Amino acid sequence: MALDLQPLNLPGIDPVRPLLIAGPCSAETEEQVMTTANALHDAGCRIFRAGIWKPRTRPGGFEGNGIAALPWLRRVHEELDMLTATEVATADHVRAALDYGVDILWIGARTAVDPFAVQSVANALEGEDIPVLVKNPVNPEIDLWQGALERVNMAGIRRLGAIHRGFSYYERNIYRNLPMWHIPVELKKREPELPLFCDPSHIGGKRELIAPLCQHAMDLGMDGLIVESHCNPESAWSDAAQQVTPAALRAIVDSLDIVNLSGSE
Numbered sequence: 001m002a003l004d005l006q007p008l009n010l011p012g013i014d015p016v017r018p019l020l021i022a023g024p025c026s027a028e029t030e031e032q033v034m035t036t037a038n039a040l041h042d043a044g045c046r047i048f049r050a051g052i053w054k055p056r057t058r059p060g061g062f063e064g065n066g067i068a069a070l071p072w073l074r075r076v077h078e079e080l081d082m083l084t085a086t087e088v089a090t091a092d093h094v095r096a097a098l099d100y101g102v103d104i105l106w107i108g109a110r111t112a113v114d115p116f117a118v119q120s121v122a123n124a125l126e127g128e129d130i131p132v133l134v135k136n137p138v139n140p141e142i143d144l145w146q147g148a149l150e151r152v153n154m155a156g157i158r159r160l161g162a163i164h165r166g167f168s169y170y171e172r173n174i175y176r177n178l179p180m181w182h183i184p185v186e187l188k189k190r191e192p193e194l195p196l197f198c199d200p201s202h203i204g205g206k207r208e209l210i211a212p213l214c215q216h217a218m219d220l221g222m223d224g225l226i227v228e229s230h231c232n233p234e235s236a237w238s239d240a241a242q243q244v245t246p247a248a249l250r251a252i253v254d255s256l257d258i259v260n261l262s263g264s265e
């Protein structure tokens with residue numbers, strides 16, 4: 001079943017490659033959110049990401065500020081005129097994010113594995129017109145990824161995108177999550193109109209890998225990048241090793257060699 005899609009049509013954002021979404025793994029404090037968002041704005045980024053409900057592998061880590069952080073995202077939108085994006089994993093998350101005017105929602109990799117969870121998020125989205133991005137499930141199962149996109153689409157969300165964040169595996173490797181590039185490439189073959197973002201932060205797991213992963217994603221013709229960026233990465237409350245400063249992100253984006261693939265055919 002082909003998805004019934006419309007362009008993402010993000011207000012105020014030029015649809016040029018790479019569409020850039022950046023911000024901290026987690027919204028930690030209002031000050032950290034505003035400092036990071038200001039620096040990202042100065043660096044030319046107009047779409048701000050921050051997790052407020054954090055699915056942690058083991059208990060005991062920072063699990064996000066929840067609803068308390070939503071006014072901070074609203075401040076980013078109102079004061080900096082940036083679009084905001086956050087992860088939703090339950091119907092309650094969807095309703096709270098919509099109440100506070102979050103501009104873009106995404107479904108995380110740990111939620112995308114569970115059709116019941118995806119369906120309840122999709123049901124909560126019924127009747128809304130908001131862009132939704134769906135990360136690949138942690139396991140390398142393209143049908144499960146496509147199925148999650150279909151569930152959201154069948155709820156009436158037509159401004160959809162997919163995020164490639166790599167796949168979980170057991171053995172040690174340089175990557176935190178194996179890229180298995182053929183999987184997003186196959187998804188794009190199945191759904192050519194579906195915007196595809198790469199999340200080099202969760203694939204690489206370390207700062208040094210962000211630039212080469214971004215370049216690889218661009219070489220494959222991906223549409224956008226979603227990158228974790230923090231005003232003080234070393235002291236981040238989650239995913240410290242993989243976050244870059246807004247200035248470092250700017251340098252990475254400026255260094256990318258973007259070839260227009262359709263023009264070369």
Ligand code: PEP
Pocket residue numbers: 025026051055107108109110135165202
């Ligand atoms: C995140 O984007 O911070 C996150 C939790 O990612 P993932 O769902 O890819 O693990």
Ligand code: MN
Pocket residue numbers: 025026228238239
């Ligand atoms: Mn993260």
